Amino acid sequence: MKLNNFTFNCGIFKCLAIGLASLWLTLFVFFPSVLVMITSFLTRDPQNTVALPVNIANYQKAFDPLYLQVFLDSLTMSVLATICCLLIAYPFALAISKLDKRLQAIALFLMIVPFWTNSLVRTYAIQFILGKQGLINKALLALDAIDKPLQLMYTQGAVIIGLCYILLPFMVLPLFSSLEKLDSKLQLAAQDLGANAWQRFWHITIPLTMPGIVAGCLMVLLPSMGMYYIADLLGGAKNLLLGNVIKTQFLNTRDWPFGSAFSVLLMLLLAFMLWLYFRAAKFANKQGGLGDANF
Amino acid sequence: MRIFSKLYIALILSLIYLPMFVLVINSFNQSKYGIKWGGFTTSWYTKLFNNDGLIQAALNSLTVSVIAATAATVIGTLAAVALHRYQFKGKALLSSMVFVAMLTPEIVMAIALLIVFISLGITLGFISLVIAHITFCLPFVIVAVYARLKEFDMRMLNAAKDLGASELRIFIEIILPLILPAVISGWLLSFTLSLDDVIVSAFVTGPGYEILPLKVYSMVKVGVSPEVNAISTLLLVVSLTIVIISQLLIRKDKTQ
Numbered sequence: 001m002k003l004n005n006f007t008f009n010c011g012i013f014k015c016l017a018i019g020l021a022s023l024w025l026t027l028f029v030f031f032p033s034v035l036v037m038i039t040s041f042l043t044r045d046p047q048n049t050v051a052l053p054v055n056i057a058n059y060q061k062a063f064d065p066l067y068l069q070v071f072l073d074s075l076t077m078s079v080l081a082t083i084c085c086l087l088i089a090y091p092f093a094l095a096i097s098k099l100d101k102r103l104q105a106i107a108l109f110l111m112i113v114p115f116w117t118n119s120l121v122r123t124y125a126i127q128f129i130l131g132k133q134g135l136i137n138k139a140l141l142a143l144d145a146i147d148k149p150l151q152l153m154y155t156q157g158a159v160i161i162g163l164c165y166i167l168l169p170f171m172v173l174p175l176f177s178s179l180e181k182l183d184s185k186l187q188l189a190a191q192d193l194g195a196n197a198w199q200r201f202w203h204i205t206i207p208l209t210m211p212g213i214v215a216g217c218l219m220v221l222l223p224s225m226g227m228y229y230i231a232d233l234l235g236g237a238k239n240l241l242l243g244n245v246i247k248t249q250f251l252n253t254r255d256w257p258f259g260s261a262f263s264v265l266l267m268l269l270l271a272f273m274l275w276l277y278f279r280a281a282k283f284a285n286k287q288g289g290l291g292d293a294n295f
Numbered sequence: 296m297r298i299f300s301k302l303y304i305a306l307i308l309s310l311i312y313l314p315m316f317v318l319v320i321n322s323f324n325q326s327k328y329g330i331k332w333g334g335f336t337t338s339w340y341t342k343l344f345n346n347d348g349l350i351q352a353a354l355n356s357l358t359v360s361v362i363a364a365t366a367a368t369v370i371g372t373l374a375a376v377a378l379h380r381y382q383f384k385g386k387a388l389l390s391s392m393v394f395v396a397m398l399t400p401e402i403v404m405a406i407a408l409l410i411v412f413i414s415l416g417i418t419l420g421f422i423s424l425v426i427a428h429i430t431f432c433l434p435f436v437i438v439a440v441y442a443r444l445k446e447f448d449m450r451m452l453n454a455a456k457d458l459g460a461s462e463l464r465i466f467i468e469i470i471l472p473l474i475l476p477a478v479i480s481g482w483l484l485s486f487t488l489s490l491d492d493v494i495v496s497a498f499v500t501g502p503g504y505e506i507l508p509l510k511v512y513s514m515v516k517v518g519v520s521p522e523v524n525a526i527s528t529l530l531l532v533v534s535l536t537i538v539i540i541s542q543l544l545i546r547k548d549k550t551q
Binding site: 011012013014016017018020021022024025026027028029030031032033035036039088091092094095096098099105107109110111112113114116117118119120121122124125126127128129131135165168218222223225226227228229232233242243246247250251256259260263266267270274 | 300301303304307308311312313314315317318321369370371373374376377381383385389392393395396398399400401402403404406407408409410411414426427429430433437461462463466484487488490491493494497498508511512515516518519523527530531534535537538539541542546
């Protein structure tokens with residue numbers, strides 16, 4: 001983006017339209033990312049938060065068995081949440097895609113509304129279901145299935161439920177948008193050739209909706225690693241998610257370089273998964289999912 | 296088969312709404328611990344409105360959200376128009392920055408912005424919050440407006456241009472009225488995103504400037520309490536109203 005390009009062949013309006021957003025994103029998205037990368041190679045300093053000697057000690061520390069375990073554990077939590085989400089959302093999106101148009105609009109509307117409402121408040125509300133005095137325990141006690149309330153809160157299970165609950169729409173929308181594009185003639189053709197319902201699902205529906213599946217998984221997995229307040233509220237004060245680790249490094253331990261190294265690793269993971277996504281999209285030779293999820 | 300899939304949809308949707316429903320009911324429950332129904336009361340709400348710290352935090356939040364949503368909408372709308380209409384150097388770079396900004400986990404954006412504010416010497420507080428909120432709202436506005444722009448006929452813009460209209464005039468008299476529903480819903484969604492944000496705000500706010508989501512977060516961490524139920528219900532009602540308005544705008548717009 002060269003300045004002379006602007007002054008010679010564009011009016012004020014065009015310059016402004018292009019310039020404002022470019023400037024903003026460069027200053028507050030691109031530049032910060034570069035700074036995080038630089039910080040991750042610096043050393044912690046009690047006075048100025050970061051100081052020179054450039055080194056890779058932070059990465060060595062991140063791959064130290066202790067932290068590697070934390071990294072893997074939190075990744076496991078996020079992956080489990082993503083799998084749960086996919087298993088719940090796929091039949092849901094499939095069922096919605098088979099509804100008639102009017103009901104479909106209503107179901108999607110009801111799905112999208114919580115997507116934009118306060119997720120902190122919704123996480124808090126889960127306590128009414130999972131808590132010692134929550135609905136599940138009360139129901140089980142009333143049915144005499146248990147003698148004393150189950151400990152459902154402050155467990156890894158609760159965090160996974162919370163992540164699924166908050167992130168479900170992110171999975172449903174890309175799945176729906178690729179299911180909607182399926183050509184029903186393929187199903188009929190397969191049926192004529194003697195494929196049963198399961199074979200049709202496994203050999204046609206699943207491969208053709210692969211971009212939606214991968215996009216949905218990405219859109220759940222990526223935010224899930226950072227949502228530290230879900231782990232704080234439902235999992236107790238343990239470093240269950242990568243977000244909690246990064247937050248502790250920045251706001252409590254004040255080891256910015258190490259926290260930055262962790263987020264660079266997170267970004268690398270993101271880049272890897274985006275690569276997988278584009279591979280999958282290419283494989284199905286069809287756009288769908290990330291680019292045109294309807295939000 | 297049909298009936299099973301409908302039942303499944305109903306089941307999932309009711310599971311989604313159940314916790315929120317119990318929360319709202321409990322905010323009117325006289326019984327302090329929400330174990331049993333102790334009768335209807337609005338006293339938790341009265342208590343809330345007498346809490347000066349909370350009211351101040353709410354006002355601060357509203358200020359940040361209105362400014363951030365407005366700025367994000369202006370910048371984002373212009374950017375969407377630029378990406379849609381113009382060919383320019385760095386266009387691919389701009390759109391990939393939008394893509395990256397949208398996919399970056401909030402926690403990463405939070406620390407990146409914190410580092411930038413510290414190194415540019417921007418004091419943590421009001422200014423840093425507004426900048427951060429504009430940044431995470433921007434991609435959503437761009438995507439919403441861009442999606443709307445893709446739908447309409449480009450030829451009338453060329454006609455206007457042939458008749459000698461300036462770019463600014465084309466924007467104000469033709470493009471803006473056509474994309475207005477998307478612009479408004481972009482603003483509303485930015486406003487709710489900003490009003491609800493915990494992750495980024497926790498990093499970029501300073502000690503002198505309290506905002507509502509963080510205040511609620513510190514209350515919520517302690518556990519279930521009737522005041523939290525009441526404030527959560529209010530927040531829920533605000534964002535539900537805004538979302539419903541914005542969704543209706545999009546829908547009405549599509550049916551026309």
